[in-house]
Amino acid sequence: MLKKRLITILSCCLTGIYAIGQIPGGHVNIIPEPVTVIRGEGYFKLPVSISIEAPALPALQPVIQFLKQRLSVPTGYNVTIAVQSANAHIRLILDKKADPVIGSEGYRLAVTPGMITIRANEPAGLFYGIQTLLQLLPNEIESEIAIGTGKWELPCVDITDYPRFGWRGLMFDVSRHFFTKKEVMDFIDQMARYKFNLFHWSLTNDEGWRIEIKTLPNLTKKGAWRTDKTGYFGTFSTPLPDEPLNYGGFYTQDDIKEVIQYAKDHFVNILPEVDVPGHSLAAIVSYPELSCTPGAEKYRVRSGEKIMEWHGDGRFTALVDNSLCPANEKVYAFLDKVFTEVAALFPFDYIHVGGDECAKNFWEKSDAIKSLMKKEGLKTMHEVQGYFEKRVGKIIASKGKKLIGWDEILEGGLAENAAVMSWRGEKGGIEAAKLKHDVVMSPSTYAYLDYMQGDVIIEPRVYSTLRLNKAYQFDPVPPGVDAKYIKGGQANIWTEQIPNTRHLQYMTWPRAFAIAECVWSPKEKKNWDSFVRKVEQQFKRYDIREIKYALSMYDPIFTAKTNNGQLLVELATETTGLDIYYSFDNSFPDRFYPKYTKAVTPPKDAVMLKVITYKGNQPVGRMIAMPLEEMNKRAGIKK
Ligand code: ACM
Numbered sequence: 036m037l038k039k040r041l042i043t044i045l046s047c048c049l050t051g052i053y054a055i056g057q058i059p060g061g062h063v064n065i066i067p068e069p070v071t072v073i074r075g076e077g078y079f080k081l082p083v084s085i086s087i088e089a090p091a092l093p094a095l096q097p098v099i100q101f102l103k104q105r106l107s108v109p110t111g112y113n114v115t116i117a118v119q120s121a122n123a124h125i126r127l128i129l130d131k132k133a134d135p136v137i138g139s140e141g142y143r144l145a146v147t148p149g150m151i152t153i154r155a156n157e158p159a160g161l162f163y164g165i166q167t168l169l170q171l172l173p174n175e176i177e178s179e180i181a182i183g184t185g186k187w188e189l190p191c192v193d194i195t196d197y198p199r200f201g202w203r204g205l206m207f208d209v210s211r212h213f214f215t216k217k218e219v220m221d222f223i224d225q226m227a228r229y230k231f232n233l234f235h236w237s238l239t240n241d242e243g244w245r246i247e248i249k250t251l252p253n254l255t256k257k258g259a260w261r262t263d264k265t266g267y268f269g270t271f272s273t274p275l276p277d278e279p280l281n282y283g284g285f286y287t288q289d290d291i292k293e294v295i296q297y298a299k300d301h302f303v304n305i306l307p308e309v310d311v312p313g314h315s316l317a318a319i320v321s322y323p324e325l326s327c328t329p330g331a332e333k334y335r336v337r338s339g340e341k342i343m344e345w346h347g348d349g350r351f352t353a354l355v356d357n358s359l360c361p362a363n364e365k366v367y368a369f370l371d372k373v374f375t376e377v378a379a380l381f382p383f384d385y386i387h388v389g390g391d392e393c394a395k396n397f398w399e400k401s402d403a404i405k406s407l408m409k410k411e412g413l414k415t416m417h418e419v420q421g422y423f424e425k426r427v428g429k430i431i432a433s434k435g436k437k438l439i440g441w442d443e444i445l446e447g448g449l450a451e452n453a454a455v456m457s458w459r460g461e462k463g464g465i466e467a468a469k470l471k472h473d474v475v476m477s478p479s480t481y482a483y484l485d486y487m488q489g490d491v492i493i494e495p496r497v498y499s500t501l502r503l504n505k506a507y508q509f510d511p512v513p514p515g516v517d518a519k520y521i522k523g524g525q526a527n528i529w530t531e532q533i534p535n536t537r538h539l540q541y542m543t544w545p546r547a548f549a550i551a552e553c554v555w556s557p558k559e560k561k562n563w564d565s566f567v568r569k570v571e572q573q574f575k576r577y578d579i580r581e582i583k584y585a586l587s588m589y590d591p592i593f594t595a596k597t598n599n600g601q602l603l604v605e606l607a608t609e610t611t612g613l614d615i616y617y618s619f620d621n622s623f624p625d626r627f628y629p630k631y632t633k634a635v636t637p638p639k640d641a642v643m644l645k646v647i648t649y650k651g652n653q654p655v656g657r658m659i660a661m662p663l664e665e666m667n668k669r670a671g672i673k674k
Contacts, residue, residue: 036385040518042237048179048448050334062204062496062568062569062638063171063190063192063566064170064569064572065170065171065194065569066168066170066229066548066551066552066553066558066566066570066573066592067229067548067551067554067555067556067570068552068556068561068562068565068566068569069194069195069196069198069556069560070195070556071170071193071194071196071414071562072192072193072194073192073193073194074191074192075146075189075190075191075192076191076296077148077190077191077194077563078148078188078189078190078191078193079108079146079147079148079149079151079188079189080148080187080188080353081106081112081124081172081187082109082112082124082184082190083112083113083184084112084113085107085113085114085124085125085529086115086116086117086120086121086122086123086124086125087099087102087103087114087115087116087117087123087124087125087127087268088116088118088120088123088125088126088127088179089116089117089126089127089130089161090127090129091116092158093128093450094158094632095127095158095161095332096632097300097301098127098158098162098300098546099116099127099160100193101165102125102165102168103116105169105539106176106179107169108179108180108181108226109175109176109177109178109179109180109181110131110176110181110182110183110184110185111112111181111182111184111662112187113185115130118373119218119278123150124150125150125153125154125167125168126149126150126151126152126247127153127154127161127164128152128153128155128610129154129155129156129157129158129161130151130154130155130156133156133313134154134155134433136157136195136197137156137160137195137196137197138197139155139156139157139159139160139426139516140157140159140160140162140163140201140230140232141155141156141163141195141197141198142154142155142160142161142163142164142167142194142196143155143164143193143194143195143196144164144167144168144192144193144194144196145192145193145272146168146171146189146190146191146192146193147191148188148191149152149165151168151189153168155623158302159232159302161534162227162231162301162302163196163302164196164230164295166228166230166232167194167196168189168417169228169356169470169626171189171190171192171278171362172187172188172189173185173186173188174572174575174576174579176313177576177579177580178579178580179580181269184544184558187188188197188579188633189252189596197265198230198314198554198555199554199555199556199557199650200417200511200522200523200524200554200555201232201385201522201523201559202232202233202523202524202554203230203232203233203523203524203551203555204223204231204232204233204234204235204306204523204525204526204554205226205231205233205234205235205484205525205526205527205528205543205547205550206235206236206237206242206308206477206525206526206527206528206628207219207222207234207235207236207237207530207531207539208237208527208528208529209236209237209238209243209245209272210237210238210239210240210242210243210244210245210317210530210534210576211242211243211261211268211293211529211530211533211606212240212242212530212531212533212547213243213245213282213283213284213285214530214532214536214539216286216293216294217264218536218539219227219236219294220294220658221536222234222539222543223294223297223298223301223303224297224362224507225301225543225546225582226302226303227302228299229303229547229548229555230551230555231303231547231554231633232302232303232304232553233304233305233306233523233525234298234303234304234305234306234494234531235305235308235387235525235527236305236306236307236308237308237310237387237529237600238286238307238308239258239308239309239310239311239314239315239317239389239432240310240314240316240317241284241314241315241316241317241336241337241342241527242261242316242317242336242337242338243256243258243260243261243283243284243317243336243337243475243534244259244285244317244318244321245259245283245284245285245286246285246291246307246309246377247286247287247288247290248290248373248374248376248523249279249376249413250321250372250375250378250459251321251369251372251373252317252646253296253322254321254323255285255321257320257336258318258320258321258336259282259283259284259317259336260280260281260282260336261274261276261280261283261335261336261337261338262278262280262281262282262335262338263281263282263368264281264282264338264339265340265468265534265610266339267440267496267532268339268531269340269341269531270339270341270530271287271338271339271340272340273340274335274338274340275400276449276586278300278509280335280336283336283340288376288380289379292380293379295381295382299382301641302350303384304382304383306368306379306381306383306385306386306387306439307377307380307383307387308388308389308412309373309374309377309387309388309389310385310388310389310390310391311358311388311389311390311418311423311528312358312359312361312366312369312389312393312423313357313358313391313392313393313429314357314389314391314392314393314587315335315357315358315359316334316336316342316355316357317336317337318335318359318369319331319334319356319359320334320335320336320560322369322419324363324365324483325359325360325363325365325366325369325430326358326359326397327358327360327362327363327397327398327399327401327403328356328400328401331356333354334355339531341354342354342357343392343398349459351392351394352396352515353396353397355398355613356394357518358394358395358397358398358402359396359423360398360403361404361407361419361420361422361423361426362401362402362403362404362407363370363399363403367426367430368557369395369426370430370552371389371430371433372384372522374431374434374436375431375434377434378431378434378435378436380433384437385436385437385438385439386434386436386437386438386439386458387439387440388427388431388438388439388440388444388494389423389440389441390420390441390443390444391438391440391441391443391458392443393420393443394421395419396528398416399416399420404419407419407422417446417447417509418447418448419442419443420445420447421444421446421447421448422447423437423447424438424444424449424450424453425448426441428450428451428452428453429450432452437452437453437454438450438452438454438568439453439454439455439456439473439475440453440454440455440456441455441458442455442457442459442462442464442466443457443463443465444468444514445463445466445509449467449470449472451462451468452474453466454467454472454473454475454522455472455473455474455475456474456475456525457474457475457477457478457481458476458477458478458479459474459478459479460478460479460480460622461476461478461480461513462496463517464476464478464513464516464521465513465515466526467520468516468517468521469516472519472520473520473522474516474520474521474522474527475511475522475523476509476512476513476520476521476523476524477524477525477526477527478509479499479501479527480500480501480505481499481501481505481509481553482503482506482509482524482525482526482527482531482550483499483509483526483527484503484506484526484527484528484531484542484543484546484547484550485527485528485529485532485533485542485600486498486499486500486501486548487499487500487501487530487639488501488502488503488542488585488587488588489502489585489587489590489592490590490591490592490593490659490661492593492659492660493520493587493590493657493659495532495538497532498531500547501566502587502588502592502609503545503546503549503570503587503588503609504563504588504609504610505527506549506550506553507549507552507553507561507563509524509525509550509553509563510521510553510558511524511553511554523554524549524550524553524554525554526546526547526550528542537582537583540582540583540584541583541584541585542585542641544573544577544584544585545570545573545574545584545585545588546583546584546585548566548569548570548573549566562567564611564644567588567610567611570588578648586655586657587612588655588658589607589608589610589613589648589650589655590608590648590657590659590660591607591608591615591631591646591648592607592608592609592660593605593606593657593666593669594606594636595666595669595670596606596670597670597671597672598634598636600672601636601662602635602636602637602666602667602670603634603635603636603670603671604634604635604637604644604666606631607632607647608648612650613648613649613650613656614626614631614648614649614650615630615646615647615648615653616628616630616631616648616649617629617631617635617645617646617647618644618645618649619637619638619641619642619643619645620641621642621643621645622645623647624645624646624647624658625647625648625654626652626654631646636665637663637666642662642663642664643660643661643662643663643664644660644661644662644663645658645659645660645661646658646659646661646664647659
């Protein structure tokens with residue numbers, strides 16, 4: 036019944052609407068923005084019987100099936116595929132003499148009124164050409180149910196496109212919260228549509244070990260399970276000894292093989308991360324002898340209670356010893372086993388070994404560490420970590436893989452050939468590039484999608500904010516860096532505050548659209564206003580597919596100031612063309628309320644500022660209730 040109603044609604048939407056996705060004479064809306072788009076005259080109309088000509092290459096079969104499904108399901112049209120067809124409507128061509136302009140991932144897409152042609156040097160290019168083709172079709176092409184005949188048209192275009200960077204990643208943490216294999220695959224499917232090609236799978240942390248290691252069964256028997264808690268992660272009560280270990284999960288090696296194959300079919304490489312020596316509580320709970328600290332056998336996998344003290348200046352101390360012991364040979368034997376199995380499973384060249392936020396305060400107390408320092412001539416705790424990283428580097432190399440780690444691995448001296456993932460801003464990446472090491476940029480300043488997208492008064496609380504507009508300013512090559520060392524960029528999604536897949540979607544989109552454009556499109560092609568227009572187009576597609584996204588880009592930015600000791604509230608928007616309406620009388624503002632034009636001083640006894648944003652006569656933002664007590668606090672006014 037619900038499906039039938041949806042069909043009716045969608046059919047109504049389609050009737051009489053001209054290629055909804057791409058308005059005639061209007062913009063061509065593609066994320067990420069292609070290198071060149073030349074708009075031609077007219078449209079290609081999908082015929083009711085669509086013939087596709089495509090090479091019979093095995094690597095292409097999932098791509099062709101994907102195209103067939105995407106075209107046939109919403110239209111109900113018949114789609115046939117042939118290696119040769121004299122009257123094909125869509126031709127996928129692998130160029131025998133390689134086209135030097137587009138490289139291994141680029142494509143050329145030509146749409147004329149009679150034919151669609153996608154040419155590429157490699158299957159990946161055809162896959163990306165198909166993604167662009169689908170974005171050119173009306174939004175309803177996203178429907179997973181048949182909505183029948185309509186104006187299934189796309190504009191005539193000539194597109195040449197190829198990526199700015201070879202490493203276009205999204206990192207997804209499945210330790211802090213566990214996500215099923217199906218949820219991981221859905222995430223990969225979604226990222227590939229925007230031409231991301233690297234899935235960084237963060238598989239271990241203090242809150243759970245998620246990958247089966249056959250020679251170390253405790254890692255998933257013990258290390259994958261914790262006590263379920265709800266609230267603000269990081270502030271939970273410490274589980275009592277008798278509380279059940281009722282939250283968790285892991286992927287078997289067969290699960291992982293399936294995900295790898297799925298990713299391969301979507302032209303996505305998987306970078307596995309095993310985070311050591313810090314963030315290793317789940318491993319220590321599984322094998323307490325890996326710790327330098329007596330009594331580690333009493334530890335539990337972290338449920339979200341406080342285990343670190345942050346001193347506010349970047350320094351921190353651990354309250355439980357969540358670091359592996361670099362002075363213990365058993366640790367290296369353990370890591371050899373782990374990386375033997377990880378290397379055998381994952382075909383990607385690199386293994387990520389973490390290295391971030393490793394607390395040293397328990398090491399400082401350890402006699403074993405003191406004798407290691409003496410024996411190896413290590414002067415500081417950073418050098419102790421450096422010693423550890425170099426040994427890990429040798430293990431990784433012995434498995435035929437390359438090591439990448441968070442920028443902390445610079446602190447004790449980089450292992451030979453180690454690549455650096457810069458997350459504490461860009462400085463680690465800049466330093467590593469100067470040392471002639473490869474770098475992937477994922478600075479928290481632009482690319483941390485776990486941060487809030489708007490004001491804490493309306494967003495689920497996280498310790499920092501990254502608005503869409505700021506994410507869009509990400510440039511993986513900071514000034515003064517030799518670009519040849521920058522492999523690319525990625526955004527990171529830590530999941531302490533992301534308890535489920537719907538919220539994962541909310542946190543990822545639209546900011547991952549911004550990151551996609553920053554890592555694929557030529558820098559000079561980026562344009563914030565047209566990006567926002569394209570995001571709005573994608574929102575309509577997401578509505579059809581019922582994928583969640585954040586509307587935070589419409590929410591006002593509140594700035595609290597003082598004027599002669601009085602509160603002054605400034606409101607701004609990150610997207611242009613919006614009007615903000617407000618009230619101080621507790622009622623819900625709409626566009627018949629005062630429109631914000633300049634900073635306002637609240638009436639003397641007012642307690643609440645309510646705001647809403649409009650585009651013309653349509654409300655687009657969320658109704659936000661901002662207590663004036665909060666504004667006073669932010670302005671430093673004591674009442
Ligand atoms: C990190 O965000 N700790 C890499």
